[in-house]
Amino acid sequence: MGKKLALICVALLLFLKAFPQTTLHEECTVNKKITVVEDLLNHIQEQTGVSFSYNSQLIDPYKKITLQAGTYTIEKVLHHIFDRQGIEFILKGEQIILVPATFSTTPVSLEGIIKDSSSLLPLTGVIVSFPEIRQTVVTNNEGHFSVLLRPGPQSIRFSLLGYETSERNILITSDTSLTVSLNVKDYKLEEVLVQDHLQRNPVRDLKTGNERLNIKHVESMPAMFGEADILKSLQMLPGIQSAGEGLSGLLVRGGSADQTLVMLNNATIYSPAHFLGFFSVFNPDAIEDVEIYKGGVPARWGGRLSSIINNNMKTGNSEKFSMQGGIGLISSRLSVEGPLLKNKASFLLSGRRTYFDLLMKAVPDNQVQATTLYFYDLNGAVYYQPDKKNKFSLYSYSGDDVARFYDFIKVKWGNRIISGEWLHSFNSRLLLSSSFHYSQYQYGFQINLEDEVDYEWSSKLKEHTLRLDLDYNLNNKNQLNFGYNASRRVFYPVYYRLEENNTSFGNIMLDEKNVLEHALYIQNEHQITKRLSFLYGLRYSFFHNMGPGRVFKYTEGLEKRIETISDTVYFSTNEIYNTYHGAEPRITGNYSLTDNSAFKFSYNRMQQFTQVASTATASLPQDRWIPSDIYLKPQTGDQWSMGYFRNLPQNSIDFSAELYYKVMQNQIDFKDGITLVGNVTDQNADVHLNNALETQLLSGKAWSYGTELMVRKNKGSFTGWISYTYSRTRRQIKGINNGKVYSPRYDRPHDLSIVGSYKFNKRLEVAGNWVYTSGSAVTLPEGKYTFEGKQFPYYNPEFRNNHRLPDYHRLDLSLTLHNRKNDERRWKSNWTFSLYNTYMRKNPLFIQFIEVINNDPNIDENEVDQIYTKDLKGVKIYFSLIPAISYNFRF
């Protein structure tokens, strides 16, 4: 009888295996040999194939049980045995899990740290997903994630581009902590990855207009002079343009370069470029990744209209020492990182120096040899994590550009940054970050020529900032983020002194300006339904002008000019004489259409209280930063955007399309005809020497709109992306262009970037970029005339920037040869060859209208034998092909 039943059982089981939901109703036979829990469970397992899972501290496997022999459904058996013990069971596929009956639905926390299995460094941006409950979180800069879950079994998947995906099944009964190691993916030809450029699921991420660019990708792109550059790589993303050939200033969604806040670990960098803007100040060896917000800016950020860029420094290896660096044609770099206290503290020290001048000493020309031209960057960081709840970080940056011609002309400009941060986790739900930041930017210029000329100019800007940011996990549908930040800035007087032939031409100290900008913010990331989530928040900003300082009063009804100043009012130290304040709402919504596609929209309002008074489109070292004041209202910007995002399966290809519209108020521009420097001096008109800039500035509005499309391939031996943006930017300022609408120089409707790289095998990879943009908007002359024997161009005052330069396009290529004779050796190195502007297109950078001799702009009037023609012509200055070589290593 028993045997037959058993056979039927087995048959039934085989038949029913396809229908796991009826597992509990499967029947089994129990005989007298089963006396303890363990036996019973094993017996059921043998008979039915169902397995059991339980916490052995909870359920004693050797507990005696009494059960009458017979045939029962599994469900009945389990109820019989466990109900008394206050144990329930949960079915999961072919598995039955035994849990305490007091198993409530109170969420418990699951947190963890995910590390790289070989370097043991924490991994940022790992996607931790819970497929059954359709929830996803992402690890932060410390490799840490935290989520609230209902107790019970969970399958968790950990994925990160470049690493093998890891899966775990765990049973969560109480607050749990995990450490997970991910292995770097092997280089198999079919699945090779060259860059990890997006470490998040773009579909799931709540924020629109948000990118995270990893340094590995930046390093694999060919670059000017062979120098990998973060800011220039960002220019390959949709919606982000450069001011011009090779220049680092970023123009995001129609905003000017000073509307982008560039930070290093939350500290502002006012002049993020070296060499007049051809290189950024970020040494790629010291940087982990870059976050950029073009729209949908979270409430914790503010102060600029168009975008926020935060460069995050590497966190240093707390397990073992490592070193990396490179030697290139015009610069070299070296980084060292390692533990200070094993597993608790680490440090990072990174330096870079260019040596244009050392190489110029090889050129056989005295003047060239006497020129010093270099810049350096020095980054340092120290991390200390005494326990799981606290982490301390200290960052510093120092960098200068130095140009010297013998001892007579000296120019020096640079940034200094010091930041300190304390991360404190009160419990698994509440995290506090307190930080202070000091940022200094200075620029100085000196000429000393014996008795003849003695000229000095210098200016400085200092900023002290305090930030308090709290992350509070209210419940598993609401993540709050709130805090306060305050910045005190001093714009130091410009000091200017000129003496020529013992005659003094001026000794000016411009007014010191003091301001305080602070803001409170709160936002909530709200998962409303499985498909719909919202990020809504409010930032409220305050701005004060304070003494010591003075304000000019002008005669009512008259245009503000030096001549119409009627009075001067003085303010004492810390006396507040002007305040602005305003609300900045931020809203983003995300609706998941499917698991792999989403629709997002956002609205945000930004305010900007500091800007550059400059005629230039590019960011320059001599940019004059000025604060808002009584006559200069703060800039405000409203941006609406919406987008569609889609991932193809396994994150191999993603696609995005975004639309935006932006309106900006109180945009400044200079009255026409401002003279900066010439053969003559007119101090009133000179931007750099003017205490009453309100007499030279006009303000109005600007607006921009565009469509951004991007397709990205993330896997395979060939990876890369194509990004295309169509956008327009317009301005309208009364008093400029006769009050008519005009384009700023960077209004370039088409912007296409194709970025790709191909890995042939373990040793050889090739990468390339092709960029194509519409020509810049420029003002061209309508004709020429002769005045006092010299030819000049003439312009139509109503056609400001009405014409376009030829379209810009350029191809860059690079080839990297890895020295990998032995994979096991610690010393890894490669040679990189790159070509900038491979087909040598002569894209105009500067244009001038000058008298050209014999149709050749290279001819100097004083050095030519015969002058056949001397005509006024347009000439362009361009960058030709620039090749570069570098040797890079990692230890």
Next chain:
Amino acid sequence: MKKLLKSVIWSVFLASIQACGISVLDVELPDGTPKLVVEGSISNLDNPHTILLSRSTSFEQSSSQYVDDAVIIISGSGGEQDTLLNKGGGRYESLIKGIPGTTYQLDILLDGNHYQAFSTMPKPPTLDSLSISYHSESLVREEGYYLSLHTLDPEEREGYYRWIVWKNDTLHRVDGIPGFFATLDMNKENNKILNLQYPTPFRAGDTLRVHTIKMDKQVYTYYLGLYELMINDGGLIGPIPVNPETNISGDALGVFQAVSILEKEIIIK
């Protein structure tokens, strides 16, 4: 192999530092309507004053277009008036006596258009002396004899000046423009003694005829705009190019200036 690598690196470096180039801009330039260009001055010196009229042209044309069919009248605030005589080649002459302190009005009638300008002739400059000093070749200057001007207008509060030099009877140009400009702002306390040096050196034996010219602020502003045009880079770093601010109404280019001149000669021994 090492030698090959070394030469590759060296040629790459050499190529890198020659990274910039200059060539003619290949862009179609718009064609505007030709404009009247006015050049010329009235001064306190005795020679006839000349106004030169021409027209702007498109970029393709090589030669200037002179205007000989205009009617030009100069009148002074003291009541004097003169209709200028056309001498051909766009030149119009007047023998009216230029008196410092007078405001002069220029009227041009051409093709039914009326152009007008005003300029006030300042008091003549007073100059302490001119001197010549020799400097040998140094890093920032060429070798030669440099002309210096000492103590200009010690009583004046403000002034706008230009220096024009004829070297051996040939008009000397600096960057294509005759002469050199400077302002004097006595409101700055340290400006008691002024020493200005002419930027280009001369040779031994040169005869220099020096005109120290004083003009009004509007004319000076015009020349500032002209210099700005000469260094303009198309708007990438500097401002967007604009025409110099003229004192002539009616959409004309150029400037009308009433200036006072002090003439001095010096021979380099």
